[in-house]
Amino acid sequence: MSKDKHTARWRVVGQSVRGATHERAGVTNQDAIHWLPESGTELPLILAVADGHGSRRSFRSETGARLAVETAAQVIRDFLRGQVEIENLSAIKRAAEEWLPVAVARRWLEAVTNHLAAHPLSADELKLVGADQPEASVQASQSNSQLAYGTTILVAAVTVDFILYLQLGDGEILIVADDGEVSSPLPKDQRLFANETTSLCSEDAWRDFRVCFQAVSNTPPALILLSTDGYPNSFRDESGFFKVGTDILEMIRAEGLDMVNDHLESWLRESTYAGSGDDVTLGLICSLDSIARQAMREIRTPTLQQAAEQGREFNQREDRDAPVEYDV
Amino acid sequence: MNMRPGGELATRPLHFIWMADCSGSMDVDGKIQSLNTAIKEAIPNMQAVADENPNAQVLVRAIKFSSGAQWHVSQPTEVxxxxxxxxxxxxxxxxxxxLSMVADQLKIPPMTERALPPVLVLISDGQPTDDYASGLKALMDQPWGRKAVRIAIAIGEDADTEVLQKFIGNPELKPLQANNPEALVKYIKWVSTAVLKSASAPASQTSDSAAPGMNVPIPVLPDSGPTSADDVW
Known part of the structure; x- marks a missing residue:
C-alpha cells in the first residue's frame, strides 16, 4: 500500500433537476442524490443516485428514491467500517458482491415498511397497486404496496484501497481515466429497454444488482460520474453522452471543480429541456490528485504553441546574447 | 464558462405507424372513405398533442396492405x-x-435504443389472405416490435378479431370494434390523442410488472356504445 493512496484526495459534487415534462405536468422531481460523509471530501466517500419510477402505480417513488439513496449510502458505509482485514481485498470483493445487494435491498424494504406504517395507503391507493383484494395475503399486500415506492439505485464508493460500483435498474455509471478515456465499469443489462427497468420494489431485487469491485491502482480514475437515465437519454447518441465525461474533466482542469459545480444545474436543466424531458441527476466524484498531477504536467511541459511563443520572445530580446547571471 | 459538456442534445423520437387494410371489401359501404376522413380529422389532434410535449419528436408513417403491401407514407414525417x-x-x-415490412423498420438500426416505444395502429375489416403468422413473428422478433404499443381497430363484423387480438398480444386489451363511421372516428381520435399522449411521456415501469404491450399505460377506452341501428358495417 503506497503512501500516495493514504493521502489521496477526492471530492464529490452533484445536482438533480426536475424534468421538463414533470414541470409541465406539475409533478415533483422523482430523482434523488445523496453522499456520505456530508463534507464530500473524506474517504471512504459514498455517492448514491436514484430514479423513482414516477408511474401511476409508483405514486410514492419520490420518497422511494430518497430512501434508496439514504439507506444504500448508510449500508455501504457500515460495510466499509466493518472490514477489519483491509489487506484481504479478495475477501472484501466477495463480501461486497454477495452480501451488499441483499443488504441494500433489505434495508430499503425496511425503510419503506416503516414509511408505510407511518403513512398507510388509502383505499384508493391500495387499489392502484393491486393490494386491495380481500383474499390477498398480508405478504402479497405488503409486496404490492412496495410498488408505490419503486426506484432504481446507483452507488459508487471510493476507499483508499478500492472503488466499488453497484447498480440496480437504468441510469449510467461512467469512469474517466487520467487521459480522458471514458468507460463503463458495469456490463449492460439488456432488460433495461423501452421504459422498463429492474427495481428495488421487485421480488428478489438483490438478484438484479450489477456490482463491480476495482482495486485502486497507481492511477485511479480521474473522475466518476453517476447519472439517472434522464441524462443519457437527452443526447442524440451514446458518444454524445460519453463526451460529458471527457468534457467535464477538461473543464475541471481548466476552471476548477467549483466552477463546474456552479454550472451543473444550468447544464442539467438545458439537457432536460432540449432532450429527454425526464428528471436529470448527475453526481461527480473527482480525484483532486489527478487534477493536481495534470496541472503539474502542464507547468513542466509547455505546449508546442507556448514553447514557440517563448522561443519567439527570447529571440526578440535585445540582450539575448548577454551572459546569463545566476544568483548563488 | 458557457460551454455545456457532452455532444448534441435531442428529444426522443416516437414513431407512430398507421397500418391500413385497403382490400376490396374496404370499398363496400364507404369504409375506406370513412377511414380517410377519420385520419384526416385526427391529424390536428395529433399535432396538438405533440405540441404539448416538445420532448417527444412524433414521427408518423403509414403502410397499406391489399394484394401485397406498400408504404403509403414511407419517411418518418414530423407530425x-x-x-x-x-x-x-x-x-x-x-x-x-x-407486418414484416413494419418489422424491418423497427430493427435497431434504423431505430435507436433511446426512442420512445412506437405506436402501431392496425386497422382491418377482414381475414388475412397471406401468412400473417410469419409477419407477426417477424414483428415480435424485434425488441421494438415486442415493446410497441399495439392497437387494433376492427371495421365491421367480418373483421378477424382473433388475428387482431394476436397482434395486440395482451388479453387485457381487446380490438376496438367500429361498426359505423362515428365509432371509427372516435377510435381513431382516441389513438391519435390519448394513446399518443401516454406514449410520448411514459414513466418507468418495473420490468416484471409490465404486461406484454403494456409498458406504456393504455388510457381509458372510449365507450363504443351499444349495437345500434346506425351500425352499417
Missing amino acids: SDFRWEDLTAEGVTDMGKA
Whole structure:
C-alpha cells in the first residue's frame, strides 16, 4: 500500500433537476442524490443516485428514491467500517458482491415498511397497486404496496484501497481515466429497454444488482460520474453522452471543480429541456490528485504553441546574447 | 464558462405507424372513405398533442396492405408536416406482408435504443389472405416490435378479431370494434390523442410488472356504445 493512496484526495459534487415534462405536468422531481460523509471530501466517500419510477402505480417513488439513496449510502458505509482485514481485498470483493445487494435491498424494504406504517395507503391507493383484494395475503399486500415506492439505485464508493460500483435498474455509471478515456465499469443489462427497468420494489431485487469491485491502482480514475437515465437519454447518441465525461474533466482542469459545480444545474436543466424531458441527476466524484498531477504536467511541459511563443520572445530580446547571471 | 459538456442534445423520437387494410371489401359501404376522413380529422389532434410535449419528436408513417403491401407514407414525417393522401381499396388482405415490412423498420438500426416505444395502429375489416403468422413473428422478433404499443381497430363484423387480438398480444386489451363511421372516428381520435399522449411521456415501469404491450399505460377506452341501428358495417 503506497503512501500516495493514504493521502489521496477526492471530492464529490452533484445536482438533480426536475424534468421538463414533470414541470409541465406539475409533478415533483422523482430523482434523488445523496453522499456520505456530508463534507464530500473524506474517504471512504459514498455517492448514491436514484430514479423513482414516477408511474401511476409508483405514486410514492419520490420518497422511494430518497430512501434508496439514504439507506444504500448508510449500508455501504457500515460495510466499509466493518472490514477489519483491509489487506484481504479478495475477501472484501466477495463480501461486497454477495452480501451488499441483499443488504441494500433489505434495508430499503425496511425503510419503506416503516414509511408505510407511518403513512398507510388509502383505499384508493391500495387499489392502484393491486393490494386491495380481500383474499390477498398480508405478504402479497405488503409486496404490492412496495410498488408505490419503486426506484432504481446507483452507488459508487471510493476507499483508499478500492472503488466499488453497484447498480440496480437504468441510469449510467461512467469512469474517466487520467487521459480522458471514458468507460463503463458495469456490463449492460439488456432488460433495461423501452421504459422498463429492474427495481428495488421487485421480488428478489438483490438478484438484479450489477456490482463491480476495482482495486485502486497507481492511477485511479480521474473522475466518476453517476447519472439517472434522464441524462443519457437527452443526447442524440451514446458518444454524445460519453463526451460529458471527457468534457467535464477538461473543464475541471481548466476552471476548477467549483466552477463546474456552479454550472451543473444550468447544464442539467438545458439537457432536460432540449432532450429527454425526464428528471436529470448527475453526481461527480473527482480525484483532486489527478487534477493536481495534470496541472503539474502542464507547468513542466509547455505546449508546442507556448514553447514557440517563448522561443519567439527570447529571440526578440535585445540582450539575448548577454551572459546569463545566476544568483548563488 | 458557457460551454455545456457532452455532444448534441435531442428529444426522443416516437414513431407512430398507421397500418391500413385497403382490400376490396374496404370499398363496400364507404369504409375506406370513412377511414380517410377519420385520419384526416385526427391529424390536428395529433399535432396538438405533440405540441404539448416538445420532448417527444412524433414521427408518423403509414403502410397499406391489399394484394401485397406498400408504404403509403414511407419517411418518418414530423407530425407538423404530416398530410394524408386518400387511400383507395382493391385486392386481397396481405396483412402478413405489412407486418414484416413494419418489422424491418423497427430493427435497431434504423431505430435507436433511446426512442420512445412506437405506436402501431392496425386497422382491418377482414381475414388475412397471406401468412400473417410469419409477419407477426417477424414483428415480435424485434425488441421494438415486442415493446410497441399495439392497437387494433376492427371495421365491421367480418373483421378477424382473433388475428387482431394476436397482434395486440395482451388479453387485457381487446380490438376496438367500429361498426359505423362515428365509432371509427372516435377510435381513431382516441389513438391519435390519448394513446399518443401516454406514449410520448411514459414513466418507468418495473420490468416484471409490465404486461406484454403494456409498458406504456393504455388510457381509458372510449365507450363504443351499444349495437345500434346506425351500425352499417
